[in-house]
Amino acid sequence: MKAIVFDASTLISLVMNGLLPELRELKKIFKGKFIITNDVKREVIDKPLKIKRFELEALKIKQLLDDKILELPSSVEVKDSEILRETNKLILLANEMFKGDKKDIRIIHSGETSCLALSKILNEKKIENVLAIDERTMRILVEKPENLKELLQKKLHCEIILRKENFVFFRGFKIIRSAELMYVAHKKGVVRLRNGQVLDALLWAVKFKGCSISDEEIEEIKRIE
């Protein structure tokens, strides 16, 4: 059993680019589950259903859930209470990791943290998994927290004190983005478009809808092809 845990930011990039059919095709060739937590469901379905501008996107994502392309943690026998407990622990640890102007800086919220919590629980259950996260703060926190310190320091114009002992709780997670998912979709031939520079177009499209990928990384991915 394998799983990809989706954060709201990744689903937003995909749905706003009309790339959910590609996600459906990816699911067909994936030997595992695409999972969202209830916190993420709230962000990408429940709330936008009440916003006229994003109602259609919310309905499209809801359809994925109805069709079991996306599934809730109960499908892998993980209880919401377990996720909530772990989420609360991780939020506390993350939000006391960076101190600026004598104050702990609250850097993350429950939705993205619930993904981390679920990934941790899946790891404990020996279920191989990756996180699909397009927004950058959580990714940097997990992969290179020193960079987040540098970024905060540079932008906030104050000294940031880093609680390094908390790093350990954020290690061992694997993160991918919608950009890498689209690379795989392209590579596996499941993208509907065949004409022109499809990969280039896909990567730029997800970047413009919030996927945190640099211009340089896009060029590197294209070279891998």
Next chain:
Amino acid sequence: METKAAIANDDATKLRELSNHTIHTASVHQDPSDIAVAVVVYSISKIIERKDYRQDPQWEKFLNNFKLCIDKSIKYAEKDDEKGFAMGIACVRKSINKLSGKLRVYIQDVFKRAEINKASRIYEHGISMEQTAKLLGVSMFDLANYAGQTGIANVSENKTIDVKTRIKTTMEMFG
């Protein structure tokens, strides 16, 4: 005080500068009043740039009301009265609700865009997308769309692990 002077001088650049400065504080302290100030000051910078709306019969009244609200906020700030200060800022929003017609729609739109712009700035400062969206009360869809069109993803700190490794991880997941 600087805000008041900048409004009096029609100095939109100065107002934007003041708003940006507030964003640094808002990112650390995440105080709703700081955030509201950043949004209000940025909005007014945009509003005073558009001269055509000044012909609207409601314009003078709106501007005077706005200045009164700022005065009120300054007085409370001088007394360190946070609650009063927040009320002063909230009074700006109330003055918009008193408008009607095109001017109301325009100013509401400016405020909405200002919230998304400020959200993008806070996200740029290193606060997560969801945390930022919650702070500003904007949708993550709006924030992702706006932030995606900025250079936020191109800063050097964004690069954490190399592209090949991430592609390999993804390919391995799909077997």
